[in-house]
Structures are given as structure tokens and as C-alpha cells.
Amino acid sequence: MIPTDLIKGSLKTIVLKLLQENGRMYGYEITRRVEELTAGRIKLTYGALYPVLHKLENEGVLVTESENFNNRIRIYYSLTDKGHSVIAEKIEEMKMFIESLQNIINPQPGITYA
């Protein structure tokens, strides 16, 4: 398991990226998918996820549609136009972050950035 400290700052980017890939998803589904994609190494907690989803909705990054499935409510989230540009930016930041971390943990002489 990856310690939560490491994951903290990436939560928003992870959520938005999944919505970009999948069109729309509900909260529970997002946690499932993250576990799947990371072989169980990243488990989002609901106490973190739902407040973030609500916040992103309030910021106009996400919109919701409520649906009923088997007598259970599902609240689907999807990206707004603003959301699409936000995630595009966050992905760039994430790539730079990963590249930077790799330069630190696996230093190679002569490595250069574009």
C-alpha cells in the first residue's frame, strides 16, 4: 500500500482524469476504478472523495445527474467545459511532477528537460 501522504495532493487530478476518460462516473465507482488501475495500491477514502467532488461541483468543474439504480441513488459526475481545461492543465503538471520525481530517485548524468 502506498502511504496516504504521498497520494494526498494527487486526489483531484486522479478524479478528474478518470472522468475525462470515462465520460461520467459516480463516487463509489471512482474508488473502485482507482483500486483496479493501481492493483489495490491506492484506495480513496469517502471522507476525502465526496468533499472533493462537492467542491469541484461548486467551482463549476463538474456537473451532476442523479439516477436510481436498484433503489440506490447514484450521483453521476461529469466534466464541464471548464473541467476539461482544468484536467488538461493538471495532467501537464502531473507529468512534470512524475518526471521530476524520477530525476530525483533515479538520477542519471546528462538528463535534460525539453
Place this chain on the structure above:
Amino acid sequence: MIPTDLIKGSLKTIVLKLLQENGRMYGYEITRRVEELTAGRIKLTYGALYPVLHKLENEGVLVTESENFNNRIRIYYSLTDKGHSVIAEKIEEMKMFIESLQNIINPQPGITYA
């Protein structure tokens, strides 16, 4: 520039990794080296760095030696035995973290973990 939120949780690992690579370093030098290795994309703040160094020293992960250079005090930090095993562990976590992030931001069908 990479937003600080993303970097937050990685601070300890970054610091310890540099000490593992370089034997011993002082605080100011660490921030310089991180900027160098990341093309200025990661800038550690002293308000974060020094408290972390002190904490790691208190935990027995680091030891210090004070030296005088040009009438300026330099406090060199280096890993203890405990520090060496701590960073080894943290590097493994960091690698899993990076791998996980890559699976999320760059999803490929059929990707599997070892």
C-alpha cells in the same frame, strides 16, 4: 512550476534520497540540488525543509555535524543506519506511487503489475 500540493507528501523522500546519493548535505544545498535536478520545477521552502530535517534528526533518521564556512554556519545532515533503511522503504513506495499514477494518467489496456 509544479503546484506545492502535489509535492507536499514527497518532501521527506526527496530529502532522504538526496542524502543517500550524496553522503551528506546541508539544508540550503538540498534546496539548490532539488531545483537543479528538476529544472526549477520543484523549489523547497525553508519553512518546510528545516522543520522536516529537525524532525528526522529527532527520530534518529539523520545525524548532524556543524561546520563553519566563510563565517556562515553549515549544518550537514547524513543518514543513520535507520535512515538508510527508511529511505530504501520510501523509494519502494515512491516507485509504486509513480507506477500507479502513470496507470491512471496514461491508461493502457492489459497493463499488469509484477
Place this chain on the structure above:
DNA sequence: TGCAATATATAACTATCTTATACATATAAC
């Protein structure tokens, strides 16, 4: 003489997540 770089330090504040808790249904196992 003034500014940038070098060098360490801490306190107040803020953001963000964890942990615990709450509520509610469906389904499989026993």
C-alpha cells in the same frame, strides 16, 4: 551603499486529508 546570494530558524495560519460515524438497500451465505 544597496542588492542578491548564502545560511538557518520558527510561529501563525491554512488546507487537506483521516477517522469515525450515520443512514439505507441488495445479495449471498449460513
Place this chain on the structure above:
DNA sequence: GTTATATGTATAAGATAGTTATATATTGCA
């Protein structure tokens, strides 16, 4: 039948870890 597990959303209290601002002091360059 009833118990456990999975599904599904939600929030409040507390902890953690960082940012921002500030302090102190020397060197070297313009």
C-alpha cells in the same frame, strides 16, 4: 431468518503537514 458483505452517499472532529511571513547574519558584487 439472520448475519455479513457489498453497494451508495454524507459530514463533523481532529490530525498533519505544509505556506507565508518574519528574524538574524555574512559575503560579494555593482
